[in-house]
Amino acid sequence: MLLLAGSVPVENLPLLIGPIKITSYGISIDGHDLTVNRGNEAMMTAATLICQEFKLDNPVGMVAGDTGNRAGSEAIYKYLAENLPDMDADVVTLHYVMPDINLNKKVLATIDTMKKKPVMIADAGTMYVAKAGGDAHYYDVFTPDLGEMAFLADDKADHPAFTRGYIFDLESDVPALIQKANEANNIPDTMFVKGAVDYICLKGKIVETISEPSVEAMEPIGGTGDLITGMISALLYAGKSPLEACLIAGHVNRLAGLLAKPTPATQVAEILTFLPEALYKVLEKLG
């Protein structure tokens, strides 16, 4: 089972768990409709589309409403800490949650008790709290953007907002950032660094880069990185290797962007509609 967990910006929405269904409205979990805007909903839609293309069972979504007051995030942390071993998840992706080092460590302590550890993917708040707590080694894949990559490279920062200026300035030298983050043990075995050039790293070494097609207007569009995280999650669940999953996701994201002919005002939901076509073309090309 592919489990995708994270908060959604709906006030007072209780914890919901259930198969993700794609609807005309967006997505639906446990009978609740959620609009696809960015964040977890975009990540979940991308993962579900990939699962459908590969004839896999739909991912299970775990969401709770959180507009910043921590309530939904705490509900997710607590449920995972108490119930993850009984969920029989093969791949677990944790995304937007309010970083809470203590609660995250409780989830990780639960994972320590599991005979079969799931493949663990972290992006957004979960990646921040993993790094801040010194727990990157618990995860299998991180998917940072450039600002987040600088944060991972700064061994003193607890959050991207605290990244020191001289490291922020290293963004033009992504390999140097990757090396610093690796030396500080702040990255897992697989990492997809999202940017004008995408870097795929295995065990701290850059093994592939993707730079074409280059669609400049994708940079300001919120949620494009969420699509990559969702696709990597589903592709790993489909049995692809980490390198294959990252390569396919990176190429599909760029091609979907190209097909959408975006402007900086385009919303990620428009790009999502081109995902199946882009996946078909990329798989055909990559064989």
Added chain:
Amino acid sequence: MKWFRKKKTKKTDDAELDLVTRGLLIFAHPTTVISVEEILKDEGYSIRVVSPPPSYRTGCDLSVEFPLAAESNITKLLNNVGMAPLDVVPITSEGMEPLHFVRSKEFDGDFLMIRAANMKMTVYKPTREIVNVSGGGCPDVPYLATEMIGKCLSDVSSPGEVGYSLCAYSLNTSYEELVRALGD
């Protein structure tokens, strides 16, 4: 040699005396700190927004470093405006300051994107409409994006007023820079 040793000791003593003259105001949410920062700076206090000490860190926190000599007046002032700190602690080392550098990029001459740390906000310049919000990882970011996209800079509350997290704090830096660059 003796003279040098004596001088070094005095320096250390001075440094220690300097360090214990500062304290930290601890708050529940980073964005409360934005309001407190504004209030205390308006009142002329010498303060800095910094990371809290490790025992108070959850992974998304800010605190206010202030002169301990002013503790009584500052806490009274904050109590009066309903922003009492959760805790006040003396500090012996400097906290890290949040990143205030921003990067700007234009697209097609009509769109301006400002990035602060991990947060980007993009505006259509002719109308000053916020067209996209990108980056971030805290739960209030998707909420803020939903609230702000499609509205003009002048028609939205600043992320610092509405958000709770350090991502909201960085997004506020982007927002303020856009207002500075384009007007609201």
